[in-house]
Amino acid sequence: MVAALLLVAGGNALLNSRWxxxxxxxxxxxxxxxxxxxxxxxxxxxxxxxxxxxxxxGLAYAHAEDDFETLQEVIxxxxxxxxxxxxxxxxxxxxxxxxxxxxxxxxAGYESALSPDTRALIxxxxxxxxxxxxxxxxxxxxxxxxxxxxxxxATGFAFTSPFFYGIDRTLGALxxxxxxxxxxxxxxxxxxNAFAVSPARDPDxxxxxxxxxxxxxxxxxxxxxxxxxxxEGLDMIGGLFPISPLPLLGHxxxxxxxxxxxxxxxxxxxxxxxxxxxDRYRYDGEWLPLESRRIxxxxxxxxxxxxxxxxxxxxxxxxxxxxxxxxxxxxxxxIGEIRQVExxxxxxxxxxxxxxxxVMRMQAIPATNFVYADGEGHIAHxxxxxxxxxxxxxxxxxxxxxxxxxxxxxxxxxxxxIPFLIDPPSGYIFNANNTPCxxxxxxxxxxxxxxxxxxxxxxxxxxxxxxxxxxxxxxxGPIGWPELRRVKYDRGYSRQSAAGPYFRRIAAxxxxxxALSDAQQLLAGWDWSxxxxxxxxxxAAAILRSVxxxxxxxxxxxxxxGVFTNAVAFLQDNYGRIDPSLGEVLRLRRGDAxxxxxxxxxxxxxxxxxxxxxxxxxxxxxxSYIMEISWDGEGQVSSRSIHQFGAASTRPNSRHYADQAPxxxxxxMKPTWFTADELEAHIVCRYRPGGERQAANGGSCER
Numbered sequence: 001m002v003a004a005l006l007l008v009a010g011g012n013a014l015l016n017s018r019w020x021x022x023x024x025x026x027x028x029x030x031x032x033x034x035x036x037x038x039x040x041x042x043x044x045x046x047x048x049x050x051x052x053x054x055x056x057x058g059l060a061y062a063h064a065e066d067d068f069e070t071l072q073e074v075i076x077x078x079x080x081x082x083x084x085x086x087x088x089x090x091x092x093x094x095x096x097x098x099x100x101x102x103x104x105x106x107x108a109g110y111e112s113a114l115s116p117d118t119r120a121l122i123x124x125x126x127x128x129x130x131x132x133x134x135x136x137x138x139x140x141x142x143x144x145x146x147x148x149x150x151x152x153x154a155t156g157f158a159f160t161s162p163f164f165y166g167i168d169r170t171l172g173a174l175x176x177x178x179x180x181x182x183x184x185x186x187x188x189x190x191x192x193n194a195f196a197v198s199p200a201r202d203p204d205x206x207x208x209x210x211x212x213x214x215x216x217x218x219x220x221x222x223x224x225x226x227x228x229x230x231x232e233g234l235d236m237i238g239g240l241f242p243i244s245p246l247p248l249l250g251h252x253x254x255x256x257x258x259x260x261x262x263x264x265x266x267x268x269x270x271x272x273x274x275x276x277x278x279d280r281y282r283y284d285g286e287w288l289p290l291e292s293r294r295i296x297x298x299x300x301x302x303x304x305x306x307x308x309x310x311x312x313x314x315x316x317x318x319x320x321x322x323x324x325x326x327x328x329x330x331x332x333x334x335i336g337e338i339r340q341v342e343x344x345x346x347x348x349x350x351x352x353x354x355x356x357x358x359v360m361r362m363q364a365i366p367a368t369n370f371v372y373a374d375g376e377g378h379i380a381h382x383x384x385x386x387x388x389x390x391x392x393x394x395x396x397x398x399x400x401x402x403x404x405x406x407x408x409x410x411x412x413x414x415x416x417x418i419p420f421l422i423d424p425p426s427g428y429i430f431n432a433n434n435t436p437c438x439x440x441x442x443x444x445x446x447x448x449x450x451x452x453x454x455x456x457x458x459x460x461x462x463x464x465x466x467x468x469x470x471x472x473x474x475x476x477g478p479i480g481w482p483e484l485r486r487v488k489y490d491r492g493y494s495r496q497s498a499a500g501p502y503f504r505r506i507a508a509x510x511x512x513x514x515a516l517s518d519a520q521q522l523l524a525g526w527d528w529s530x531x532x533x534x535x536x537x538x539x540a541a542a543i544l545r546s547v548x549x550x551x552x553x554x555x556x557x558x559x560x561x562g563v564f565t566n567a568v569a570f571l572q573d574n575y576g577r578i579d580p581s582l583g584e585v586l587r588l589r590r591g592d593a594x595x596x597x598x599x600x601x602x603x604x605x606x607x608x609x610x611x612x613x614x615x616x617x618x619x620x621x622x623x624s625y626i627m628e629i630s631w632d633g634e635g636q637v638s639s640r641s642i643h644q645f646g647a648a649s650t651r652p653n654s655r656h657y658a659d660q661a662p663x664x665x666x667x668x669m670k671p672t673w674f675t676a677d678e679l680e681a682h683i684v685c686r687y688r689p690g691g692e693r694q695a696a697n698g699g700s701c702e703r
Contacts, residue, residue, distance in 0.1 A: 016084065016305040018141055026146040028134040028690075029127035033057040039685040041699065042670060043647035043656030046227040046679055052117065052345075053124035055228040056245040060128025061689035063224055065703065066648045066656075067242065068132065072141045074220045074242040075129070075148055078156035083299045084142055091299040091308065096171055098295045099312045099319045102159040106151050106338050114154065118342040123150035125245035131690055156243045157340040162267075162332050165367035165385075170267050170330060177324040180269045181554075182397040191433045191552065193464055193604060194258035194371035195484060196379035199633065201427030203478040209373035210488055211249050211258040211627040213239065214606045216620060217644050223625035225643055227674065236348040237639065237674055239625040245341070246348050251629045251674075253637055254351045255374035258627075260431045262369045264385040265456025266333035268409075270317050270402030274327050281315055281327065282403045290315060290327075317408055329402055331409070333386040334366030353378045360384065361415050369431050375635030381429045383419035383436035383457070386412055390454040397456065413455060419446050428472055428479060430487075432464030432604070433552070441473060462552065463602040466494035481628070488626075489667050490604040492529040497602070498551035499528075499544060505560045506543070519568045519578045530582060530600040537582035541600045541617065542567035545609065548601035574615035587616045588665050590645050590658035595665040599623070605667070619644075628669060640669035654703045 034050035035058035045062035049055030064071055076082045076090075080098060083091030097103075110119070126148040133139075133146040140146070170180045193212040199205040215221050220242055227237035228246060238250015249259050272281040272290075280287040291314040296307045313320035317329035334340075343364040350356040353374055360370065366386040373379045388409040390396055400407045419436040421429060426441035435458055437448040451457055471487045472479070493499045507524055511517040519539060526536035530544075543563055550557050571578050575585070583596025586607065597619055599605030606622035627641040644664045648654035663670060673679040684699025693701035 015143070016300070016303070021140045021143045021145075022138050024137065024140060024143060024146075026130060026134040026137065026140075029130050029147075031124075031127055033124060033127070033689070035688065037062050037687055037689065038679070038683045039701075040673055040679065040682045041684055042660065043654070043703065044225050044227065044672075045647070046673075046683075047229065049228070049230040049234075050232075051120075052230045052232050052234045053120040055230045055234055056121045056125040057128040057131075058689055059226055059228050059245060060125045061132050062226065063242065064129055064132035064136075066654075067224065067650045068136070068139050069141070069650045070218075070220060070222070071129065071242045072145060074156060075145055075152060076142060077220065078152045078159060078243065079145070081142065081145070081298065083297055084305050085300060087300045091297045092175075094297050095295075095310060095312075096168075097159055098293075098297075098310075099171075099321070100159060100162075101312075101314075101319075102338075103151070103155045105336050106155045106158060109338050110151055110154065113338055114342055118339075118345055119150055121245050121345060122153040122341060125243075126150050126153055128689060135690060153243055153245065154338055154341055158338045161334055161337075161340055161366055164261060165266050165333070166263060167267050167330075167332055170269065171321070174269075174321040174323055174328055174330075180267075180328070180399065191462070191464070191602070191606060192258070192260035192431075193468070193488065193606070194260050194369070194381075194429075194431050195468070195488060196258075196371050196373040196381075196429045197479045197484060198379050198423065198427040199377045201479045203480050205633040207373050207375065207377050207379065207631040208479075208481065208484060209251070209256050209258060209371070209379075209629040210484065211238065211256075211625070211629070212488060212623065213249065213259060213625055214608075214622050215624045217624060218620070218649070222649065223643065224649065225625060225641060225647065227672070234348060237672055238627060244344070246344055248344055250627055251637060251639060252348060252350075253375075254635075255353070255356060255372065256629045256637075257347070257356075257373075258371045260369040260371070260433055262367055262383060262385060262436075263433070263458045263460055264367065264383075264387065265397055265458075266367060266385060266387070268331045268388065268390075268396060268400055270315075270329040270331070270400045270407065272315060272317075272320065272327040272329055272402040278322075278327075283316060284403070284405050288316065290320065315402070316405075317402060328399070331388075332366075333388060334364070337364055337366065337386075339364035340366075352376065353380070363412060363415065369433075369436070371429060371431055373629065373631070375631040375637060377631075378423055379427075379429050380423065381419075381421040381431055381436065381439050385418065385455075387418065387455045389413045392454065396454065413452070417452060417455065419448075419451060419457065421446055430465075430468040430472060432462050432468055433460065434462050434465035435459050438465055438469060460554070461497070463493055463497035463499060463548065464604050464606070466496045467492055467604055470494060481630075485628075488604055489599075490529075491531045491599045493544070493603065495528070498547060498557065502547050502557055502560060503543075506564050509561055509564065515572060515578065516565065516568055519564070522578060523564075530598055530603060530605075532582040532596070532598040535579040537598075538571060538580050538585040539567055539578055541582060541586060542570055544601050545617075549608075552602060570612055574612075585617050586619065588619050588644070588661055589616075590661050591652055593658040593661040595661060597665055623664075626669070627672075637674065639672045639674055641672050642669045648703060651703065656703065 035054040038046045047058040191214040195210040197208040223239040238247035318331040346359040389411040424440040424444035599607040608621040609617045646656040648656040685701035687693040
């Protein structure tokens, strides 16, 4: 018996081993594509295709060269197979994949909902990944993951979209038999900043846009920079996530946009009344069958992958979860929508503000703020959200009755009812994951009272919002790049933010004479900025981590005595004092790079870290991909950018693994070389996917 079990276990380990995955044969795609990849001095790919589809093919190949490991995880997620790679955490996401059933939506609408151009784009992108996989079987991580299809790409977009407006918190609460959250709060600190300044406020008549997304430094939503161009007119540079065939933010020749996560109420939860057998629910006076489907989650545990049976349910409302408190149906913005990638594609091709607005009216992207600017001098902030058209008479932030169709929305609220700030007289716009009614000078802000309360528009504020508001309002004259950069890289904390009352609570604590009272006195003299210049900066940073994260999520703030005591103990245990410099404590680490940082949680110079790593606070999220974009008085565009690490984000042996880290730590930027004339002198390598590489300009094709 023991021998048989060992034999089965051994077979399981072999079948699910990475070693066996590397022995599979992936066929190269039969289609041909006309595309050249040009790498610049920083390793950034500038992809030139004859068609848009050709460019997407080249982008996929280039991204795989730099980060094939993460791409495979995202593909596995789009297939409902992430648990086979990452274990229980991935299996939980696979459960959501089955629960949402996004693949069925894609299969049903792929030919009808997506345009031929979009299908060609994502199928070409899939072929680029397949070509790389066929050439590099030694890098394959999971049996049967390839070939990838265009339907996989569309499914990846459709499945992940609701997670950006916080549906993961609803799922987590219901899985733990807890009440669902009343507010749309994200599970993690996926914040961002965005700024736009009109030519009327610039000393030289320049229109300015800052893209400043805050994302994890690694993983499926870490930024990758690329430039895609085609003879059909595509010409977009910016940041993208794995399996995106185009930049998701950045600029083309005419216009650009930045995204920040918004937190409207886009998830509604219904309590179902089940019959005694639990297989029917009451709806409009009838008993309807509760749909159920048996699924298998495949969960990696060490070398083994274990099958775990589960059942997913569905009602007319949407997916259903059953817990200790009953059965709950979930209805969310964009349910059944598969055109997210189509909308992003159309945005990259927009040439003016009118065309861009027409694309935004698709509302296939169910949430996310857009801060916009263009070469004609327009600036705007769209509080983009696919708001449900809800009926009056219900508490839409609570649990709704599931037995009546009167509480089930079937359409979207009109686009005209969404907060949309266009060309304010103040000449500037900002967003920092806050209410859309604080976005510019007070006299020019939108009136939140004018919007329907049924929409569920957020009222959230952040420290970053307060600081941007305070700093920009204090500028009486022109807002040039020096002034705007001082705002963007501000490391201060407003006393109006959660930090203000929290630090007052710490000041009110009673401690006997000793290290804690000394630390309390040190903190009382803090200058409210994590700029690395004050003796109390490290202590303040250690306190602010948990405080600002809880405030951002809308959770109760942690008890101050424990937070303060732990912060003091951390500094004493690791540095022997309570006043080390912030740069000693807060670090950016990647390969051989180990660099001091300034900034902190919910600062405009946003830096986040998990629990202390040894003797340091090591940054893992926050400011990541940053881009500064300008249109001069003639409408000509130029830009600069920076990535927290470099282009080869999971290739430790590459010279681009961490080559941008010193600039990032010093809050400096690099050129993007957007135009062909700018780029030519800075190309170091040219090649076609799978073809011979040609060094250029004295550079090297060694990655």
